[in-house]
Amino acid sequence: MKNQNKPNKPISLIINDAQDYKQKLEFAYQKWSEHDFDNRWLDMLEKHWIPSYDVYNFINLLKARRDLPEEEYKIKEEKIIKDFEVINKMTDDFFKIMKAEKEAFDKAGIKEGTVTYTCPLCGGTAVAVRYVHNGRTGGLGSHCTKCGFSHT
Ligand SMILES: [Zn+2]
Numbered sequence: 001m002k003n004q005n006k007p008n009k010p011i012s013l014i015i016n017d018a019q020d021y022k023q024k025l026e027f028a029y030q031k032w033s034e035h036d037f038d039n040r041w042l043d044m045l046e047k048h049w050i051p052s053y054d055v056y057n058f059i060n061l062l063k064a065r066r067d068l069p070e071e072e073y074k075i076k077e078e079k080i081i082k083d084f085e086v087i088n089k090m091t092d093d094f095f096k097i098m099k100a101e102k103e104a105f106d107k108a109g110i111k112e113g114t115v116t117y118t119c120p121l122c123g124g125t126a127v128a129v130r131y132v133h134n135g136r137t138g139g140l141g142s143h144c145t146k147c148g149f150s151h152t
Contacts (some may be wrong), residue, residue: 013049013058015086018081025077029062032108054084096120097149101128101142111137122147 011028015021028045035041042059049055057080065073097120104117105128112132119126124146131138143150 011045011048013055015054015084015088018085021081021084022077025058025061025065029065030060057084064121093121093149094151097126097142097151100126101130101139104128105130119144119147119149121149129143 011031013024015024032041032045041061042062046055046059054142061077061080065075069075100117100120101115104115105111108115112130114127114129116125116127118124122143122144126142126144126146126149128142129140130142131140139152141150141152
């Protein structure tokens with residue numbers, strides 16, 4: 001393995017998808033094993049990241065892999081990566097919708113009111129409703145008529 005002379009090189013926890021998650025877990029686990037599974041190494045790694053649910057799960061999985069029988073660990077890993085995928089997709093979808101809505105409002109040349117646009121998730125007709133209150137923009141009843149995605 002490369003970079004063995006740089007043990008403190010931080011491991012990125014920007015994870016793209018399930019495969020990436022597994023690769024990063026594997027990489028971190030190998031690195032940790034090179035440090036004889038020293039908990040201080042893990043603490044250092046944890047402190048390097050901004051605390052989040054994902055970081056918590058990632059660290060927990062590393063510990064579980066060390067401590068649990070392989071079968072038990074695999075079940076845990078599968079569950080956490082599945083959760084990650086679900087949340088990741090939700091966040092992704094939300095950003096896609098927000099981007100499409102912004103473009104629809106920009107195109108219409110208005111800051112509040114109602115616009116329709118093509119839903120980036122299903123291609124159906126989506127409706128975005130915005131209002132401005134005390135200088136802040138809010139959404140109200142924005143939804144897709146086909147796939148049912150909605151947000152306020
Ligand atoms: Zn849709």
